[in-house]
Amino acid sequence: MRAMVIGGGVAGPVAALALRRVGWDVTVYEAYADPAGDVGSFVSLGANGLRALDAIGAAAAVTARGTAIPLLRLWSGRGRLLGETARERVTLMRGHLVETLRDLAAGAGAEVVTGRRLIDVRGRSAVFDDGTRDRADLVVGADGIHSRMRTIVDPRAATPVYAGLWTIGGRSTHPVEPGAFNLTFGARATFVHAATAHGTLWTAQVPAGRPGPAAEDVAALFAGDRSPATRVIERTEQWHPFTVMRRLPSTPAVHRDGMVLVGDAAHPIGAGQGASLAIEDAVVLAKCVRDAAAVDQALEAFAALRAPRTARMLRTAGATVDAKVAGPLAARVRDVMMPFFFRRFAARGSAWMYDYDVDWTTPAQA
Numbered sequence: 001m002r003a004m005v006i007g008g009g010v011a012g013p014v015a016a017l018a019l020r021r022v023g024w025d026v027t028v029y030e031a032y033a034d035p036a037g038d039v040g041s042f043v044s045l046g047a048n049g050l051r052a053l054d055a056i057g058a059a060a061a062v063t064a065r066g067t068a069i070p071l072l073r074l075w076s077g078r079g080r081l082l083g084e085t086a087r088e089r090v091t092l093m094r095g096h097l098v099e100t101l102r103d104l105a106a107g108a109g110a111e112v113v114t115g116r117r118l119i120d121v122r123g124r125s126a127v128f129d130d131g132t133r134d135r136a137d138l139v140v141g142a143d144g145i146h147s148r149m150r151t152i153v154d155p156r157a158a159t160p161v162y163a164g165l166w167t168i169g170g171r172s173t174h175p176v177e178p179g180a181f182n183l184t185f186g187a188r189a190t191f192v193h194a195a196t197a198h199g200t201l202w203t204a205q206v207p208a209g210r211p212g213p214a215a216e217d218v219a220a221l222f223a224g225d226r227s228p229a230t231r232v233i234e235r236t237e238q239w240h241p242f243t244v245m246r247r248l249p250s251t252p253a254v255h256r257d258g259m260v261l262v263g264d265a266a267h268p269i270g271a272g273q274g275a276s277l278a279i280e281d282a283v284v285l286a287k288c289v290r291d292a293a294a295v296d297q298a299l300e301a302f303a304a305l306r307a308p309r310t311a312r313m314l315r316t317a318g319a320t321v322d323a324k325v326a327g328p329l330a331a332r333v334r335d336v337m338m339p340f341f342f343r344r345f346a347a348r349g350s351a352w353m354y355d356y357d358v359d360w361t362t363p364a365q366a
């Protein structure tokens, strides 16, 4: 049996590696010529994403490229610690994650073709922008937020809309305390920063009715806050791209006729869980393929297994965006209430998110 994976970002190479582990031949098609390398923003993988990688033997290689950060700290813009909790995560450059996953997939025997963009799929036969075609028993759409596969699988699927936040970030030489991933709810924007092996990585998440402008003086957004933001930003030695956060107004159908969507193609998500959820999807898909009698049954099982978790994650991500775009009054309430709730519910309330285990060794059951 043979699978075609469209997209060589995060979900694509993980799907390829996992499908190789269950004995399938796999070809990955990626639109761009090269992995991003040191360019691009950073991602944090949660314990759930790392556990899913571990199930297919990929966690050690990924962890080796990043920095393990054991604590999460939330701050108000007035410098008050709103909450602190132990939360295992590994932070690494997105380019390094993609590169490592592609190498693992290729090392396991998957063919990785770069510089070839999918145009269409008809009857499990794919057409690419250079005129070439390919055919497989399963076509996996791992082509990200602006997915072409999404509209092929579900022609009525919504297109992504602006989520009310834009982000910019970078790598700074300003030293900060290691061991914690910090999120500060400033008066005008949220500031995320952490000490890593690549220096101090930071992101500004800026609520705005319209995206941008990218050229705005980012440090000035944090001038009135009590946080290291302005010092970190002023000593930025590498800027990461300006990004507009988008969401899907409705959830698309995730499979049809031997085609299936994974990762951002199915559910672009914030809350620092997009990559972890994409990894989970890819591993669960391979497990369903392994355990079902036919591809269509595997895709039914996959959709049923993933739908409740994806829906819950989308609700949580929506609430996280609300906290970041809170007006002055809502922000005051958040700053007063959060320490109380965080102390009592932080670990228990988010266990469903981080404790999730794809349970690779047991049969897939929808």
Ligand SMILES: Cc1cc2nc3c(=O)[nH]c(=O)nc-3n(C[C@H](O)[C@H](O)[C@H](O)COP(=O)(O)OP(=O)(O)OC[C@H]3O[C@@H](n4cnc5c(N)ncnc54)[C@H](O)[C@@H]3O)c2cc1C
Residues within 6 Å of the ligand: 006, 007, 008, 009, 010, 011, 012, 029, 030, 031, 032, 041, 042, 043, 044, 045, 046, 116, 117, 118, 119, 142, 143, 144, 145, 146, 147, 148, 167, 243, 262, 263, 264, 265, 268, 269, 272, 273, 274, 275, 276, 277, 278
């Ligand atoms: C600024 C920012 C910060 C983020 N931080 C985090 C974080 O800390 N933690 C986290 O978990 N998530 C984070 N995310 C989200 C995370 O990056 C995504 O959820 C994750 O990359 C999704 O993986 P994917 O494989 O579905 O899509 P992608 O990683 O986007 O990969 C899709 C791939 O498909 C390729 N492609 C697209 N169209 C075609 C086509 N037609 N033919 C062939 N190839 C195609 C693309 O070139 C790309 O390589 C962040 C996102 C942003 C924008």
